[in-house]
Amino acid sequence: MIALCLVGLGVSVASLVMPFPPWVPQPDKISLVLFTSCGSAFLLGGLLISLWRPKNKIGVLMIAASFAWFSVNLFRVNSNLAFTVAAFSYILYLAIIEHMFIVFPYGYIRSATDRTLVIGTYCWCLGLNALGMLVWDSSHDDCFNGGCPRNLLGIYRDPALNMTIGRVLCDGSCLLMTGTLFLVAFRWRQATVATRRIMTPVALGAIPVAAGTLIDQGIQYGTAWPSDLWSQPGQWLLLAVPASVLLGLLRLRLGHAALTELVVQLSALSQGESLEPLRQLLRKTLHDPTADFGYRYSKSAPLLNADGHVIDLVMARSRQGVHELADADGTVYGVLLYDPILDEDPRLVRAVVEAVKFTVQNKRLEAERQARLKEIQALTVRMVTATDAERRRIERNLHDGGQQTLLALGFLLALCHKKASDGDLSTLLELLNNASKMTRSMVDELRDFCRGMHPTILSEAGLEAALESLRQRTSLDMSLDLLLPERLPALAETTAYFVASEALANATKHAHANVVTIRALMEGAELVVEIKDDGVGGATFHDGGGLQGLADRVAAVHGQFQVHSPEGDGTRMTVRIPCAS
Amino acid sequence: MRIIVAEDHVFFREGLVNVLTDFGHDVIAQFPDTEMLAEQVCADVPDLVILDVRMPPTHTTEGLKAAQQIRASFPEMGILVLSAHVETQYLGKLIADSPGYIGYILKDRVANFDEFFRFTRDIIEGKSVIDQTVVKDLLNRANNRAALARLTDRERKVLELMATGRSNKAIAGRLSLSRRSVESAVSDVFNKLDLPDREDDQRRVLAVITYLQS
Numbered sequence: 001m002i003a004l005c006l007v008g009l010g011v012s013v014a015s016l017v018m019p020f021p022p023w024v025p026q027p028d029k030i031s032l033v034l035f036t037s038c039g040s041a042f043l044l045g046g047l048l049i050s051l052w053r054p055k056n057k058i059g060v061l062m063i064a065a066s067f068a069w070f071s072v073n074l075f076r077v078n079s080n081l082a083f084t085v086a087a088f089s090y091i092l093y094l095a096i097i098e099h100m101f102i103v104f105p106y107g108y109i110r111s112a113t114d115r116t117l118v119i120g121t122y123c124w125c126l127g128l129n130a131l132g133m134l135v136w137d138s139s140h141d142d143c144f145n146g147g148c149p150r151n152l153l154g155i156y157r158d159p160a161l162n163m164t165i166g167r168v169l170c171d172g173s174c175l176l177m178t179g180t181l182f183l184v185a186f187r188w189r190q191a192t193v194a195t196r197r198i199m200t201p202v203a204l205g206a207i208p209v210a211a212g213t214l215i216d217q218g219i220q221y222g223t224a225w226p227s228d229l230w231s232q233p234g235q236w237l238l239l240a241v242p243a244s245v246l247l248g249l250l251r252l253r254l255g256h257a258a259l260t261e262l263v264v265q266l267s268a269l270s271q272g273e274s275l276e277p278l279r280q281l282l283r284k285t286l287h288d289p290t291a292d293f294g295y296r297y298s299k300s301a302p303l304l305n306a307d308g309h310v311i312d313l314v315m316a317r318s319r320q321g322v323h324e325l326a327d328a329d330g331t332v333y334g335v336l337l338y339d340p341i342l343d344e345d346p347r348l349v350r351a352v353v354e355a356v357k358f359t360v361q362n363k364r365l366e367a368e369r370q371a372r373l374k375e376i377q378a379l380t381v382r383m384v385t386a387t388d389a390e391r392r393r394i395e396r397n398l399h400d401g402g403q404q405t406l407l408a409l410g411f412l413l414a415l416c417h418k419k420a421s422d423g424d425l426s427t428l429l430e431l432l433n434n435a436s437k438m439t440r441s442m443v444d445e446l447r448d449f450c451r452g453m454h455p456t457i458l459s460e461a462g463l464e465a466a467l468e469s470l471r472q473r474t475s476l477d478m479s480l481d482l483l484l485p486e487r488l489p490a491l492a493e494t495t496a497y498f499v500a501s502e503a504l505a506n507a508t509k510h511a512h513a514n515v516v517t518i519r520a521l522m523e524g525a526e527l528v529v530e531i532k533d534d535g536v537g538g539a540t541f542h543d544g545g546g547l548q549g550l551a552d553r554v555a556a557v558h559g560q561f562q563v564h565s566p567e568g569d570g571t572r573m574t575v576r577i578p579c580a581s
Numbered sequence: 582m583r584i585i586v587a588e589d590h591v592f593f594r595e596g597l598v599n600v601l602t603d604f605g606h607d608v609i610a611q612f613p614d615t616e617m618l619a620e621q622v623c624a625d626v627p628d629l630v631i632l633d634v635r636m637p638p639t640h641t642t643e644g645l646k647a648a649q650q651i652r653a654s655f656p657e658m659g660i661l662v663l664s665a666h667v668e669t670q671y672l673g674k675l676i677a678d679s680p681g682y683i684g685y686i687l688k689d690r691v692a693n694f695d696e697f698f699r700f701t702r703d704i705i706e707g708k709s710v711i712d713q714t715v716v717k718d719l720l721n722r723a724n725n726r727a728a729l730a731r732l733t734d735r736e737r738k739v740l741e742l743m744a745t746g747r748s749n750k751a752i753a754g755r756l757s758l759s760r761r762s763v764e765s766a767v768s769d770v771f772n773k774l775d776l777p778d779r780e781d782d783q784r785r786v787l788a789v790i791t792y793l794q795s
Binding site for chain 2: 396399400403404405407408409410411412413414415418427431434438441
């Protein structure tokens with residue numbers, strides 16, 4: 001780059017101080033300074049853009065235009081070769097400027113039309129010019145003051161043909177320049193707001209450039225070829241090229257200044273529910289009214305924007321620039337959508353993302369926290385209700401079972417007592433028999449009841465043994481597929497057991513199943529239990545229902561509970577219980 | 582005595598029927614719930630219906646509701662409501678609707694045969710029998726405390742016995758007081774509780790109970 005600067009400087013100085021040979025008309029000082037300034041402006045602009053945006057080829061193009069511009073000075077060298085090169089390349093700058101307009105602001109060719117236009121422009125300028133040179137004898141035909149060095153490409157002398165080709169070239173250049181003006185205007189109309197912001201200076205700049213070209217070509221038209229190339233009256237209008245391109249790209253860069261404002265405003269943003277203020281702020285900073293962002297309330301939720309609309313990423317990617325906001329673990333929790341033109345300044349996008357990231361993340365965490373809080377509150381209510389229902393169940397169980405039996409036993413014994421004291425032994429034996437039957441039944445009842453509360457085998461021998469005893473007691477065809485460590489944390493064992501026994505009770509009572517399969521295994525630090533039956537299916541969650549009770553029970557130990565129960569096709573419950581000790 | 586029994590617990594029902602039969606009573610029908618009860622009562626009117634408060638399907642107050650239903654058609658049929666624990670929610674209305682012929686006792690009492698059969702006899706003779714535990718429970722209710730706080734110990738004891746359907750004479754015997762002192766205590770109770778004086782023995786009890794439940 002430094003070498004390029006030095007070369008450029010050398011060329012500019014040479015352009016100013018190099019003596020004019022007799023065959024070149026001496027331009028006045030002002031014209032010469034203007035000529036040099038114009039070329040230097042291109043060079044300087046090109047260097048600046050290359051420094052800012054090394055990837056954007058506009059800078060390179062502008063430097064190339066500058067060298068093409070200065071190549072006119074080769075006419076001043078007393079050498080056939082230099083003269084030939086100058087004659088060939090002096091018009092190249094026009095083609096390069098058009099090339100720049102066509103590819104602005106991206107710096108590269110983006111469509112087949114663009115490619116055709118660019119190649120056509122180069123072919124027109126250079127090809128036609130070369131054709132003219134074939135029939136041009138510069139040392140004999142009209143050329144500057146006459147007595148020029150020889151054009152090495154001249155193989156046949158035909159001044160009339162040469163003149164015609166020169167005119168066509170002039171017409172063509174004017175046509176191309178006007179065409180480019182319309183193309184830029186059309187592009188501007190089609191462009192998004194953000195793109196227009198950058199294109200406006202260039203679109204406006206194209207007007208003086210086209211005007212300058214028309215003026216210069218008009219003057220040259222029909223005069224001896226080539227005319228005084230250092231004093232073209234329209235040349236100063238070409239200064240609009242580097243000025244407008246620089247200004248355009250600078251406007252993109254001006255967004256960085258708005259970043260400070262964004263950060264200040266973000267910190268003042270209210271912690272309310274609405275995300276609209278944040279979106280407006282984003283749009284203002286990026287100067288892009290289409291800018292938007294989306295975020296998820298939870299990992300599996302869809303991406304929503306501030307209006308609550310679902311964002312389709314595939315569609316968004318086809319139309320807009322997309323930047324994903326991800327957690328440290330790579331989970332995408334939000335996206336920033338913007339005009340793709342802004343990708344021309346990736347640092348700006350990156351900076352905005354970094355600034356907005358934490359606000360979006362905060363909102364998400366807040367929403368998550370709220371949702372979780374609601375969930376826990378609902379869970380607490382359900383747990384209390386369930387506990388209450390359970391107490392009532394126990395009370396009724398004791399009241400309807402044990403207490404009544406004991407009362408009956410009480411007056412049966414009183415009756416026995418009366419019989420015995422009356423000396424009536426006829427029915428005494430039968431009564432005593434009844435009494436002992438009641439006692440046995442009472443003991444059985446109590447044992448079943450206690451097992452329902454908490455099976456001893458579970459605490460003594462573990463989950464596997466408890467499930468095995470469940471299998472032995474059920475009337476269903478039940479198979480066990482267990483791959484478990486000997487013991488697991490008590491809470492995990494109890495939860496898993498109750499899910500299994502409740503599922504079994506459901507399969508028997510409600511699903512009318514015949515076959516039940518229980519699988520249990522460890523997946524990492526998680527206990528996974530799957531209970532499958534061939535019953536009627538269609539199990540649903542409802543408050544106070546058995547399924548909801550199980551789900552709550554599992555949720556209370558931070559586990560996951562899934563039920564798949566299509567109507568008429570069995571029920572499958574899957575429980576995952578964390579067992580990290 | 583011709584008796585119908587409605588009780589869902591098999592052992593208790595069978596035991597009760599055993600006891601009733603053994604004491605020479607005629608159990609003409611027994612039910613595990615109240616579904617067929619009213620129909621059976623209409624078809625073959627008994628002297629006494631014994632029923633449990635809690636019965637299927639909801640195990641809450643089916644027995645009391647059935648008793649109210651029977652009472653509506655048969656004002657002078659004996660009804661004995663058995664309860665495993667104190668249940669007073671619908672009891673007030675049942676007692677208020679009954680001109681006697683009503684009893685409400687805890688199941689525990691059945692084992693004391695003498696007491697139990699005295700109750701059944703009293704009921705079919707037209708008296709009201711309320712379990713003492715229930716009366717105590719009512720007396721302890723917070724909303725009555727202010728009024729009851731004004732009663733002396735003697736008046737309170739008299740009230741308790743009065744509420745179980747005892748006559749002044751019986752109360753006097755029980756508390757070793759003269760009949761006159763009991764009569765004056767009873768009139769003090771009525772005054773302090775703002776109860777209008779009635780002649781009828783049973784009305785007296787009902788008035789007290791109803792007041793205490795309000």
